[in-house]
Amino acid sequence: PDERQALKAQIRHLLRQRNAVMVSHYYVHPDLQDLAEETGGLVSDSLEMARFGREHAAQTLLVSGVRFMGETAKILSPHKTVLMPDLDATCSLDLGCPIDDFAAFCDQHPERTVVVYANTSAAVKARADWLVTSSCALDIVRTLKERGHKILWAPDKHLGAYIERETGADMLMWKGSCIVHDEFKAFELQELMRQHPAAKVLVHPESPADVVALAHAVGSTSAILRAAQQFEASEFIVATDAGMLHKLRTLNPGKRFIEAPTAGNSATCKSCAHCPWMAMNSLAGVVQALQSGSGAIEVPVDLIERARRPIERMLAFTA
Ligand code: 13P
Numbered sequence: 001p002d003e004r005q006a007l008k009a010q011i012r013h014l015l016r017q018r019n020a021v022m023v024s025h026y027y028v029h030p031d032l033q034d035l036a037e038e039t040g041g042l043v044s045d046s047l048e049m050a051r052f053g054r055e056h057a058a059q060t061l062l063v064s065g066v067r068f069m070g071e072t073a074k075i076l077s078p079h080k081t082v083l084m085p086d087l088d089a090t091c092s093l094d095l096g097c098p099i100d101d102f103a104a105f106c107d108q109h110p111e112r113t114v115v116v117y118a119n120t121s122a123a124v125k126a127r128a129d130w131l132v133t134s135s136c137a138l139d140i141v142r143t144l145k146e147r148g149h150k151i152l153w154a155p156d157k158h159l160g161a162y163i164e165r166e167t168g169a170d171m172l173m174w175k176g177s178c179i180v181h182d183e184f185k186a187f188e189l190q191e192l193m194r195q196h197p198a199a200k201v202l203v204h205p206e207s208p209a210d211v212v213a214l215a216h217a218v219g220s221t222s223a224i225l226r227a228a229q230q231f232e233a234s235e236f237i238v239a240t241d242a243g244m245l246h247k248l249r250t251l252n253p254g255k256r257f258i259e260a261p262t263a264g265n266s267a268t269c270k271s272c273a274h275c276p277w278m279a280m281n282s283l284a285g286v287v288q289a290l291q292s293g294s295g296a297i298e299v300p301v302d303l304i305e306r307a308r309r310p311i312e313r314m315l316a317f318t319a
């Protein structure tokens with residue numbers, strides 16, 4: 001604990017010294033979430049992280065999360081320095097959608113509007129007409145459908161299928177998935193719901209359809225947080241990364257949050273739903289990045305130009 005306190009003090013000092021601001025995702029370690037908030041930064045979902053990074057006056061952004069979040073920040077503010085605690089923190093959705101295969105898929109369907117999830121590389125974003133995150137995907141696809149567009153969707157198959165069911169849009173899908181949310185199990189979740197009949201079930205839409213079908217609220221990390229505050233219930237079952245529990249619990253001290261089951265055939269099985277790449281973000285990594293400038297995100301200039309358009313379109317739509 002002493003070492004942690006010392007690292008946190010060092011980070012506060014380095015942030016001031018470098019005139020940097022810290023932006024953290026809800027899935028990173030609680031220390032990194034708390035530090036971001038108490039130093040005037042932000043802890044939020046991927047959409048608000050992008051907007052905050054673009055609008056904040058600081059010329060150095062320290063992004064705790066996964067690589068696509070740092071890249072999005074850099075694309076929106078190419079003149080700023082964007083640092084990450086660990087540049088190897090990637091995402092299974094990004095890894096599962098390599099640009100060459102994706103570009104070939106798009107080339108085969110030129111009549112479709114390409115809508116890409118934020119959890120992708122800069123190169124994949126550069127090939128997209130629209131970028132979305134889970135907090136605005138439904139609204140954007142619904143609007144595109146009303147305007148007569150057919151969609152080419154990538155890369156998350158569960159989020160894509162959820163949007164297709166909700167909007168009735170014509171969506172051709174890439175078949176990627178999140179290794180964390182893909183593991184939630186409907187059968188075990190039902191058993192847990194029987195044990196906690198008054199509990200409300202909160203589900204991130206990267207989860208499989210049969211898990212989403214059991215939800216009282218489906219949405220992005222920020223939507224899950226809002227739902228937990230709005231429901232009168234005293235118990236909740238949460239199907240998203242366990243990192244989310246920190247904010248849920250601190251903002252709702254009187255309520256109980258139970259992790260949704262991820263595997264096994266028993267309703268009591270413990271969740272191990274924590275993204276290994278989010279877990280790579282550490283206090284020591286933040287110190288290292290701020291001290292030495294290591295972990296600086298670089299995106300080629302031509303990609304920045306092309307990838308910025310779909311991201312700015314999303315930010316304008318959600319403004
Ligand atoms: P949110 O946009 O809901 O924060 O989700 C990002 C993510 O990586 C979910 O796994």
Ligand code: SF4
Pocket residue numbers: 066090091092093119178179180181206241275276277278
């Ligand atoms: Fe990617 Fe899933 Fe990790 Fe989010 S939780 S960063 S979608 S692997």
